[in-house]
Amino acid sequence: MRWNIWVDDWQMQCCGDPFSVGSTVSWTLCPADRGWLTRVLGERTAATIDWSEEHHSDPSDDQLRVEGRVTHISALHAHLERLPGEDACHPVRGVLSPQTDADGWTPDQGDLSFVGYLVTLAVDP
Numbered sequence: 606m607r608w609n610i611w612v613d614d615w616q617m618q619c620c621g622d623p624f625s626v627g628s629t630v631s632w633t634l635c636p637a638d639r640g641w642l643t644r645v646l647g648e649r650t651a652a653t654i655d656w657s658e659e660h661h662s663d664p665s666d667d668q669l670r671v672e673g674r675v676t677h678i679s680a681l682h683a684h685l686e687r688l689p690g691e692d693a694c695h696p697v698r699g700v701l702s703p704q705t706d707a708d709g710w711t712p713d714q715g716d717l718s719f720v721g722y723l724v725t726l727a728v729d730p
């Protein structure tokens with residue numbers, strides 16, 4: 606079974622361990638924030654993501670601990686914009702680019718800011 610998992614840049618920078626295609630990882634997953642992912646990735650791509658990797662929340666019934674092999678990594682770079690009624694900038698209209706590894710410190714690309722990774726994980730049922 607393969608799952609697409611969102612990994613925030615700040616989660617990796619704070620507490621994450623670098624990984625690469627072919628690595629075995631052991632992660633805590635929580636349900637993905639589809640609203641946020643839709644804004645930054647579009648509805649079609651966001652609909653394929655069920656989980657987010659998590660380091661900082663308290664344990665809950667909606668979390669899952671999983672071990673799997675990384676089969677694909679894409680870095681997400683996005684425009685940062687103020688949304689109506691918001692004081693902070695938010696990522697929108699992101700662009701995915703394939704990567705062979707991830708450490709949380711992928712450089713920005715011009716006016717596009719690095720936001721995180723979309724990772725495909727092969728998990729034994």
